[in-house]
Amino acid sequence: MGKLWVISIASIFILLPFLGNAFSPESPTDRRVLVLLDDSAIKSSHSIYFNSLKSRGFDLEFKLADDPKIALQRYGQYLYDALVLFCPSVERFGGSIDLAAILDFVDSGRDLIIAADSSASDLIREVGIECGVDFDEDPSAMVIDHIGYAVSETEGDHTLIASDDLIKSDVILGSKRIEAPILFRGIGHSLNPANNLVLKVLSASPSAYSANPKSKLSTPPSLTGSAISLVSIVQARNNARILITGSLSMFSNKFFRSGVQKAGEKTKHEKSGNEQFLTEISKWVFHERGHLKTVNVKHHKVGETDEPALYRINDELEYSVEIYEWSGKSWDPYVANDVQVQFYMMSPYVLKTMSHNKKGLYSTSFKVPDVYGVFQFKVEYQKLGYTSLSLSKQIPVRPYRHNEYERFIPAAYPYYGAAFSMMAGFFVFSFVHLYSK
Template identity: 85%
Template sequence: MGKLLPVFVALISILPFLCNSFSPESPTDRRVLVLLDDFAIKSSHSLFFKSLKSRGFNLDFKLADDPKIALQRYGQYLYDALILFCPTIERFGGSVDVAAILEFVDSGRDLIIAADANASDLIKEVATECGVDFDEEPGAVVIDHISYAVSDIEGDHTLIASADFIKSDVILGSKKIEAPVLFQGIGHSLNPANSLVLKVLSASPSAYSSNPSSKLSNPPSLTGSAISLVSVVQARNNARILVTGSLTMISDRFFRAGVQKAGSPTKHKKSGNEQFLTELSKWVFHERGHLKALNVTHHKVGEAGEPSMYRINDELEYSVEIYEWSGTNWEAYVADDVQVQFYMMSPYVLKTLSTDKKGLYSTAFKVPDVYGVFQFKVEYQRLGYTSLSLAKQIPVRPYRHNEYERFIPAAFPYYGGAFSMMIGFFIFTFVHLYSK
């Protein structure tokens, strides 16, 4: 017994860590595969990786052409997220290819793609499948002769200082990014047929995409605010993707660099790159904007149990609890635009749910005077948040023969007609029999 006591004490001491590691409650991705062109990127982009590690992510660094890399084994995924910092890779190693990456995203996992002016066709193909089209002109980068970053060396204005951010606190955080973001790389456009792609950082109206070492013979294919510098995608399965045309913007050099936008007297001691990309990575890895719904219930007014069916014109109550992941725990989600539909082929009832600001959303309404198989449906989609799709099926029956009122007010004229006919017949008979 004395020999087993230290082992027992050791098991008790690591139990909290085991429970935390395998907790199904957290939506935050933890195992991240980072594919690199060169291991030098690990040190040149150390501040970004350090930020991820400080938030509890386990990063596995591998060369993109490593013949041993794999995303899954025996049908189980080994990682929760994938970072591609390998813009020049022509072919992935191991079992990784474009199809494997798309299947990885289709399983609900997250992806970060960083390209540059020398991006390979492989990286561009992955981005295209995600709804983003990089400029195909060889050597093309984003150039801006008005919104460029002031530097000691007069260059070709390919170093851009952009502050055209998406207006969304859930994606970029509630703290305002004061300094412009430094960007140097390739621009891209969004596929107009893909409504799931959003521009997070846009180029200014004076920007265009071209090769700075060659003269313009034709108008550039990408110009103005149509150029996206950084974009995000939230798939219908709530997988999230980040695409940027500049690997350099994530580097330690740009994180620490000062910035002054041309034409502006303000010189910032530090660019907005670190804050921008840190907050954006929190959103991509579901540390913010992730919703879950619990305890979907419905019942008749005045009752507690959920019935197997409703009768037409019943009064009912519907409720659901919605919470948001804050990065460390679940907190009550507060909004005024959550709606429920009572649906059969089309919505017969559409009600906005009221909230107690503690996570509970509820409403009450009358079952329509139509019988059939209905559904309680909540389809909630809001910019930056994971979508919620809830459905519960319930049949609605008509009144039984013994549940109708004895006398229906609408039928009083018919009742009057029947009784007047009987009285008239009685009077006619009496008069006919006893009159001379």
């Protein structure tokens, strides 16, 4: 028994480093990231991107995708908070990782980056399908653009795309504008129309299409124009975030450092926009931006501070909540004019937009409706690029007691007046009728 006790204590101390670094909505930092590679050379050829993650406090662990020892869980606990798949050609993952394990990883609220290319395997394509995107079914297809290509030393190479068709969202791409076009060489994908959680971040131009660049077109291409997505993102309902792209090369040092000149344009940029684009979007994927939390949810009667166990119909009440956004280093007040609260029973009886003090505190006041039952305070906040907020709290609402009704109802004064005027009129009529000659 003594030996078993010592072994258990030792196991706990072994797991503490993993558990201590686990992602927490209260402090989304110091996160462990597993990077699966096709070839160990990718670690050096894409070192600028990896170093940018390390400089922001991420602990990267590199493994070959077919390593028989890799695992996402140990003793029922996840060892990592994010997974990066830089292994487009892998046919089968090693260890205990498979398609189901990756989906469970995302279902647990953790993040995922998928980078494919023209050698994408069926396994990577299946992962993409589960995330809401469909890569071109032709295994030899690449995105081609005879107008929006990047001018290069290789004449006629129109598979090197220079794209600047970006999503307009500061929370996803940062407030600083990306001036230079982004270099892309790889396969395109389309979005599943039935999945409203997936968004295009970088789109192809209207002149682009997906086909085999080494053969002539015999049939119309399946993907054309702006319907081709080069980079897409997903924010799941549990706030897990996914980045999907059809180009592993766009993360490479070569593309980061390359100058770029878009065909038909005179301006030549000394450096492509890849580094800025992928750095900023990785901040979003890893919850360094657009991550919200709520604290101090309160409600009480106007003029009071204590939260009651129930309300009475027609009571005046106040509701407040504090909302903060993670900046990568600290929690800052979140400022917006579209946060609403519902007073809900089967349907919202009250819907109020809350005002804020620019310090994170949102509040409003309203009258309890003249309906009794079990209500809910509900805040359902969803905004592009931000984690969704869902707050609810039940509260009963009772009717007036028998001794709480007004003795004389002001609305009934006309009826009181009519009754007394009738009585007075009858008295006058009777008096005149009896004593008149």
